[in-house]
Amino acid sequence: MTTTVPGGAIAGMAEAPPGPPAEIPFCRTEITPEAQQAVLQVLASGWVTLGAQSAAFEEEFAAWVGARHAVAVSSCTAAIQMALTALDLPPGSPVLTPTLTFCGAVQAIVHARLRPVLVDADERTLGVSPEAVAAAAARGGGAAMVVQHMAGHPLDCAELAEAAGIPPGRVVEDAAHGLGAALGGRAVGSDGRAACFSFYATKNLPIGEGGAITTVDSDLAERFRRMRLHGMSGDAWRRYHRSGTWRYTVADSGMKANFTDVQAAIGRAQLAHLTRWQRRRAELAARYDARLGEIPGLILPPRPEGGTHAWHLYVVRIGPEFGPDRDAVVDALAARGIGTSVHFIPVHHQPYFRDLLGADACANLPVADRVFPQLLSLPLHPGLPDADVDAVCGALAALAGSR
Numbered sequence: 588m589t590t591t592v593p594g595g596a597i598a599g600m601a602e603a604p605p606g607p608p609a610e611i612p613f614c615r616t617e618i619t620p621e622a623q624q625a626v627l628q629v630l631a632s633g634w635v636t637l638g639a640q641s642a643a644f645e646e647e648f649a650a651w652v653g654a655r656h657a658v659a660v661s662s663c664t665a666a667i668q669m670a671l672t673a674l675d676l677p678p679g680s681p682v683l684t685p686t687l688t689f690c691g692a693v694q695a696i697v698h699a700r701l702r703p704v705l706v707d708a709d710e711r712t713l714g715v716s717p718e719a720v721a722a723a724a725a726r727g728g729g730a731a732m733v734v735q736h737m738a739g740h741p742l743d744c745a746e747l748a749e750a751a752g753i754p755p756g757r758v759v760e761d762a763a764h765g766l767g768a769a770l771g772g773r774a775v776g777s778d779g780r781a782a783c784f785s786f787y788a789t790k791n792l793p794i795g796e797g798g799a800i801t802t803v804d805s806d807l808a809e810r811f812r813r814m815r816l817h818g819m820s821g822d823a824w825r826r827y828h829r830s831g832t833w834r835y836t837v838a839d840s841g842m843k844a845n846f847t848d849v850q851a852a853i854g855r856a857q858l859a860h861l862t863r864w865q866r867r868r869a870e871l872a873a874r875y876d877a878r879l880g881e882i883p884g885l886i887l888p889p890r891p892e893g894g895t896h897a898w899h900l901y902v903v904r905i906g907p908e909f910g911p912d913r914d915a916v917v918d919a920l921a922a923r924g925i926g927t928s929v930h931f932i933p934v935h936h937q938p939y940f941r942d943l944l945g946a947d948a949c950a951n952l953p954v955a956d957r958v959f960p961q962l963l964s965l966p967l968h969p970g971l972p973d974a975d976v977d978a979v980c981g982a983l984a985a986l987a988g989s990r
C-alpha cells in the first residue's frame with residue numbers, strides 16, 4: 588500500500604516501504620513562506636506553547652468555518668475523544684461509527700471508555716446511510732454517533748441522528764475531511780454541538796499536526812478548553828504571564844492535548860490561503876471527472892446533492908470491468924512514479940478491533956467488504972499541476988482493459 592508523500596514519508600501506513608519520492612506524489616504539504624516567517628517570530632518571542640497566537644487562530648478559524656466557537660487541540664483524534672467524553676455517558680455506552688473510517692477515530696471512542704458499534708458503508712457516498720445507521724443501532728444499540736464526512740462528501744447529521752434514534756446533541760462530527768464542505772447552505776462544523784477538524788500534514792488546512800473542535804455551545808467550549816490541559820481552569824496557560832496567577836483549579840477530567848503557538852502561527856498564515864486552496868481542489872476534481880468519465884470500470888466519486896464537496900480526497904473505485912484489480916493498479920501507478928493511497932482499510936478488518944469487539948460485531952458489513960478492494964485515492968493537493976492530473980488519467984486509461 589503506497590501513500591507517498593515527499594521524502595519517502597508515509598501517511599498513516601507504517602508498513603509501506605521507504606523509497607525515493609514519487610514523481611507525482613499523492614500529497615505535498617505546502618507550508619507557505621508567510622507561515623515559515625510567522626513561526627520564526629513565535630520562536631523568537633519567548634512564548635511558544637498555547638497562548639495568544641492560539642487564541643487568535645481559534646477566532647480566525649471559527650470565522651472561516653462560520654462557527655460560534657473553536658477550540659484548538661493537539662489532533663482530531665483528541666478532539667473526538669474530548670467531544671465524546673463531554674457527553675458524560677456511562678462507561679461502555681454504544682457509539683455508532685462507520686467501519687470505513689480512520690482507525691484513530693475509533694481508537695478515540697475506546698479511549699473515551701465507550702463501545703464502538705460499526706456501521707456499514709454507503710455504496711454511493713462511501714459514508715453511511717440512514718438505513719445503515721438504523722440497522723446498526725437496532726443491532727448494537729446507539730447512545731451517540733460519530734458522523735464522518737468521508738473524503739469531503741458532507742452528510743446530513745440531523746437525518747442520520749433521527750434514523751438512528753439518537754438526539755442530535757449526541758452527534759460528534761468527524762470533520763477531518765469536511766473542512767470547506769456544506770450541505771443545504773450550512774457549512775460543516777458551523778451549527779453542531781461538536782465538529783472535530785484535523786490539521787494533519789495532508790489535510791485541507793495543513794499545519795503538520797493539530798486539530799480543533801467547533802461548537803455552538805459556549806459552556807462546552809469552555810469545558811473543552813479545560814479538558815485539553817489536564818482539566819485545569821480555562822486560562823491556565825496565563826499562569827506564567829505577568830497578568831496571570833499561579834493559582835488554578837482542576838474541576839474536570841482532562842488530557843494533555845493542547846495546541847501550541849507555533850502551530851497557531853502556521854495555521855493563521857495558512858488560513859489566508861484556504862479559500863483559494865479549496866477552489867483549486869474543486870478544479871482538480873472536475874478535471875479528474877472530465878478525463879476519467881469515459882474509462883470503463885472506473886467508478887467516480889458522486890457530487891453531494893444540494894451541497895459542496897470539500898475534496899479532501901478524490902476516491903475512485905476500480906470496478907471488475909476495469910481489468911487489473913486495485914492492488915495491481917496501485918503497483919502499476921507506483922512503477923510510473925505516481926503515488927496513491929487507500930482510504931480506508933475497514934476497521935473490522937483490523938485484528939485489534941476484531942478482538943475488542945468480537946466476531947459478531949464485525950460481521951454483516953457487506954458493503955464495506957465489497958468496496959474496500961476497489962478503493963483508490965488519487966493524488967490531490969492544491970499544488971498539483973493540471974499536467975500531473977492529465978498524466979495520472981493517461982496512466983489509468985492505459986491500464987484499463989489490460990490484464
Ligand SMILES: Cc1ncc(COP(=O)(O)O)c(C=O)c1O
Pocket residue numbers: 599661662663664665688689691692735761763764784785786787797798
Ligand atoms: C477520517 C479521519 N478522522 C480522524 C483522523 C485523525 O486526525 P488526526 O491525525 O488529526 O488525529 C483522520 C486522519 O487522517 C481521518 O482521516
